[in-house]
Each structure stands twice: as structure tokens, then as C-alpha cells.
Amino acid sequence: MLSVGIFSYSTRPRGSVVHATHLAEALARRGHAVTLYALSKAGDRLYRDVACELVLLPAGPAPTDPDALIRQRIAEVATGVSALRPRHDVYHAEDCLVSSGLLEASGGLELRPLVRTLHHLEHFESPYLRACQRRSILEADAVACVSRVSQRDVLRELGRRAPIIGNGVDLERFAAPDSAALEQQRLRLAPAGGRIVLSVGGVEPRKNSLTTLQAMAALLARQPDLHWVVAGGASIWEHDAYRQQFEALRSALPLGVQRRIVQLGPVSEQELTALYGAAQLLLCPSLQEGFGLCVLEALASRVPVVVSSGEPFSEYLDDGCASFVAPSSAVAIADAVERLLGDEPLRAARVAAGHERVRQFTWERVAIEHERLYGELAGSLGRNQALAPAWRAPVSEESSHA
Numbered sequence: 001m002l003s004v005g006i007f008s009y010s011t012r013p014r015g016s017v018v019h020a021t022h023l024a025e026a027l028a029r030r031g032h033a034v035t036l037y038a039l040s041k042a043g044d045r046l047y048r049d050v051a052c053e054l055v056l057l058p059a060g061p062a063p064t065d066p067d068a069l070i071r072q073r074i075a076e077v078a079t080g081v082s083a084l085r086p087r088h089d090v091y092h093a094e095d096c097l098v099s100s101g102l103l104e105a106s107g108g109l110e111l112r113p114l115v116r117t118l119h120h121l122e123h124f125e126s127p128y129l130r131a132c133q134r135r136s137i138l139e140a141d142a143v144a145c146v147s148r149v150s151q152r153d154v155l156r157e158l159g160r161r162a163p164i165i166g167n168g169v170d171l172e173r174f175a176a177p178d179s180a181a182l183e184q185q186r187l188r189l190a191p192a193g194g195r196i197v198l199s200v201g202g203v204e205p206r207k208n209s210l211t212t213l214q215a216m217a218a219l220l221a222r223q224p225d226l227h228w229v230v231a232g233g234a235s236i237w238e239h240d241a242y243r244q245q246f247e248a249l250r251s252a253l254p255l256g257v258q259r260r261i262v263q264l265g266p267v268s269e270q271e272l273t274a275l276y277g278a279a280q281l282l283l284c285p286s287l288q289e290g291f292g293l294c295v296l297e298a299l300a301s302r303v304p305v306v307v308s309s310g311e312p313f314s315e316y317l318d319d320g321c322a323s324f325v326a327p328s329s330a331v332a333i334a335d336a337v338e339r340l341l342g343d344e345p346l347r348a349a350r351v352a353a354g355h356e357r358v359r360q361f362t363w364e365r366v367a368i369e370h371e372r373l374y375g376e377l378a379g380s381l382g383r384n385q386a387l388a389p390a391w392r393a394p395v396s397e398e399s400s401h402a
Contacts, residue, residue: 002374003033005088005111007098009073011038011056012266013047013232015201015293016094016119019146021050022168023092026367028052035086039076039098048269055084067128070097074132077101082109089378090115092370096122099136113377115370116140118162120206120290121153134158141377144370146291147312165370166316168363169296173269177277177301181270185278189262190227197226197337198279198303200272200294201286202233203246203263208287208308208327210242213249213261215333216283220257223338227260228283231267231275276301281340284308285327295322296361299354304347306336316361321354 004027008020017038024036028051038046040056057080062069078101085107092115093099102111116136124130137143137154143162145151154160190196197216203209209230216228250261267275276282282298282305291312298305299321307313309324317324325336340347 001031001033002027002090002371002378003035003088004090004092004374005035005037005086006092006094007037007077007102008094009039009077009097011040011044011046013269013272015290016117017047018293019117019119019167020094021046021048022170022363023366023370025051026168026363027370030364030367030371032371035088037081037086037098039073039080055086057081067126070129070132073097074100074104078104078106081111082106085109086111090374092117092374093136093140095119096133096136099140100132103135103139113141114139115373115377116143117165118143118145118150118154118290120146120150120288121157142373144373148315149311150290163369163373165366165373167291167293167296167361168366169293169300169358169361170363171300171359173273174276174297174300174302177273178270181274182277185271185274189229189278190225192225194225194227194260195223195341196275196279197228197281197283197341198275198298199228199230199283200232200297201284202265203230203243204233204239205242206286206288208285209246210249211328211330212283212285212333213246214330215285215337216261217249217253217257218330219334219338220260221254223341224256226341227262229262229264229275229279231264231272233263233265272297273301276303279303281306281337283333283337284313285325285333287327289313296358299358302351302355304340304350304354306333306340317354317357321350321357323350 006020006024008017010017024034028034035053035055036050037055037057039059041059059076074097077098082105090113091102091111093102094117099116105111122133137158137160144165145162146166151162151164154162201207220226250258276298282303284292284295285308289312295305306323306325308327323336323340325332
């Protein structure tokens with residue numbers, strides 16, 4: 001058994017936080033002593049109960065300057081762990097912020113070995129933020145990328161080789177949706193039998209929200225029973241200028257179209273599960289993704305998906321289980337959504353193929369691949385002979401799970 005500390009920058013259900021939560025639980029189910037650490041702003045609790053030990057690190061009000069914000073958050077992680085003096089066999093950071101905080105812990109602490117998950121390589125304008133990200137990757141003892149595109153980026157830009165350990169999905173969560181909650185979501189968001197196109201992740205540049213708005217505005221104008229629902233958006237980056245552009249474009253639309261564009265903001269896991277069940281389609285034409293966890297969740301909910309062509313989606317999807325579009329074209333996005341909504345046999349085929357595809361993406365498999373990496377770093381194969389064969393297997397640079 002290993003003692004593992006997994007660290008995340010937030011209690012909100014962003015992709016890296018969800019990854020941290022499910023990985024912690026999967027490792028705990030396999031017998032490891034796991035503690036999940038998360039920065040908590042204003043006393044926020046984690047977005048859901050978690051089946052392992054949980055420690056919330058206090059975080060204060062955020063300054064508006066991005067560099068100052070990250071400096072403060074790094075200091076809060078460093079102060080929190082320095083006070084706690086945690087002792088683990090492995091310290092696992094899910095983002096550059098907490099990784100930097102662990103590297104800066106004081107009081108003679110050396111929180112090693114340090115593993116860093118790289119969801120996607122950010123292209124920051126700020127020299128400070130670029131240096132923060134660079135340090136978090138280069139000074140970690142191991143880096144695990146969630147996709148080939150992330151692996152290639154970190155090798156090309158930072159010269160670091162890293163294995164791929166992809167994402168998982170909790171199939172049981174979506175196997176038996178709460179029918180009452182599902183119907184409540186339908187009636188609230190699309191009354192009178194309306195249909196829902198769902199996007200997850202909020203309004204921000206890498207989600208391609210402006211082009212998606214143009215596409216959906218044209219489609220909503222043609223189909224008066226259609227609604228576009230955007231859930232999520234609890235990012236450490238506020239994207240204020242981009243959101244102002246989005247709101248200006250939305251406000252210029254006819255009132256009947258405006259009313260059918262719904263921004264929910266952050267939602268609970270239970271609410272998001274019901275949203276998937278209520279939706280006719282997931283739309284995710286992102287410009288940049290590390291993996292796209294919401295796509296796995298939608299397919300597990302038997303919801304067809306429209307995604308950007310190319311990586312990372314082409315790494316684990318094909319034309320049989322997804323519709324691929326050029327993310328730069330609002331016309332292409334609208335056409336793909338309209339075709340999938342209007343072709344019931346095609347929808348049924350995509351749903352069946354997509355649900356079969358996601359069955360291979362389990363959190364237990366993700367946990368096993370992390371055990372291999374942790375075991376090599378911690379040198380603890382002899383502690384648990386039952387796990388030794390899996391741990392001795394080398395971590396490939398191109399895992400089939402990616």
C-alpha cells in the first residue's frame with residue numbers, strides 16, 4: 001500500500017478537479033491511503049462528497065491581476081502544506097499552481113517524489129505564468145499527460161518526455177439517471193417539449209464560445225424549439241473581456257433567440273448528470289483541450305456528441321461514435337448539429353457506438369497506470385506483493401488508454 005497525496009487548485013468541478021477526485025477514490029478502492037487536498041475559497045466545500053480523506057486548504061479573496069492571483073494561490077498552498085507537514089510516499093499535483101506551491105513549501109519539507117498531471121499546456125502571455133508552468137513541469141519527478149497532444153506539446157516546447165495516462169468515466173453514475181431530476185431539468189430549461197444542445201465548460205477562448213454562439217444563433221433562429229445550455233465556467237482565469245464580447249453578441253440577437261441561450265455557470269455533479277440526461281446532444285467544438293472529459297461523460301449518458309476535428313478527440317473517437325467539425329467554421333458547426341438532431345438512425349448508431357467506446361475508460365484502469373508510475377518513483381514494490389506485477393510493468397510513452 002502507498003500513501004498518496006493528491007493536490008488540486010479548487011473545490012469546483014473543473015476537469016482537473018474531477019480528475020483528482022476520481023483518481024483519489026479509485027486509488028483508495030485499490031487499498032491505498034489517499035488524501036485529497038484542495039484550495040477552498042470562502043470556506044467552499046468540495047463539489048461533492050469524496051470516498052477518501054479530504055483536506056481543504058484555506059484561500060483568501062482573489063486579486064484581479066492574474067500574476068498576483070497565482071502568486072497568492074501558490075503561497076496559500078505552500079503555507080497550508082508547510083503547516084500540515086503531510087507525509088506521503090507520493091505527492092501528486094493536478095496543475096501548475098499546486099505543483100509550484102508544493103515546490104515552495106517551507107520548514108525543511110521536501111515533498112518528493114512529485115508527480116504532475118498535464119491536462120494541456122497553456123500558452124500564457126505573462127512571463128511569470130509561463131515560468132510558473134515551466135517550473136511545475138521541469139522540476140517534477142514525473143509528468144503524466146492525458147493525451148498525445150499534451151505529450152507532444154510538452155516534449156516540443158520543454159523537451160520533457162512523459163507517459164500518457166488518460167481519463168476515465170464513472171459508468172455507474174450515468175447508468176440509472178434520476179428520472180425526476182432529469183424531467184425537472186427538461187421542464188426548466190426547455191419547456192413545452194423543447195430540445196437541448198448542451199455545452200460544458202463555460203464561456204472562454206479555448207472552448208471556442210464566440211464561434212459556437214454564432215453557430216447556435218443561426219440554428220436557434222431556424223428551429224424555435226431548440227435551446228442551447230452552457231454549464232460550468234469555474235475557471236481560475238476570469239476571461240472577462242472575452243465574456244463581454246460573448247454577451248455583446250448575444251444581446252444583439254433577436255429576443256426569442258436570446259431567451260433560448262442559457263448560461264448556468266458552475267453546477268453540482270448531480271445537476272450535471274441530469275443535464276446530460278436531458279440533452280439531445282453535446283456540443284464541444286473546442287480550440288484547445290487536453291482530453292475533453294465532458295465528451296466521455298456525455299457518451300456514458302448515451303448522448304451523441306459533436307466535437308472538433310483532430311486531436312485530442314481523434315485519439316479516442318472516430319466517425320462511428322462522434323461528429324467531427326472544423327472549429328473555426330460556425331456554418332460547419334451548425335450544419336453538424338442540425339444533421340445529427342434531424343437524423344434519428346444516425347443518432348441511435350452514434351449513441352450505441354459511443355457508449356460501447358467509453359466502457360474501456362474506467363477510473364480503475366487510470367488508477368492502475370498511476371500505480372505503475374508511483375511504484376517506480378517511490379521504490380515501494382516490496383510493500384505489497386499483490387500489486388507488484390502491475391507496478392513492475394514499464395509505463396509506455398503511448399498508453400492504449402489515451
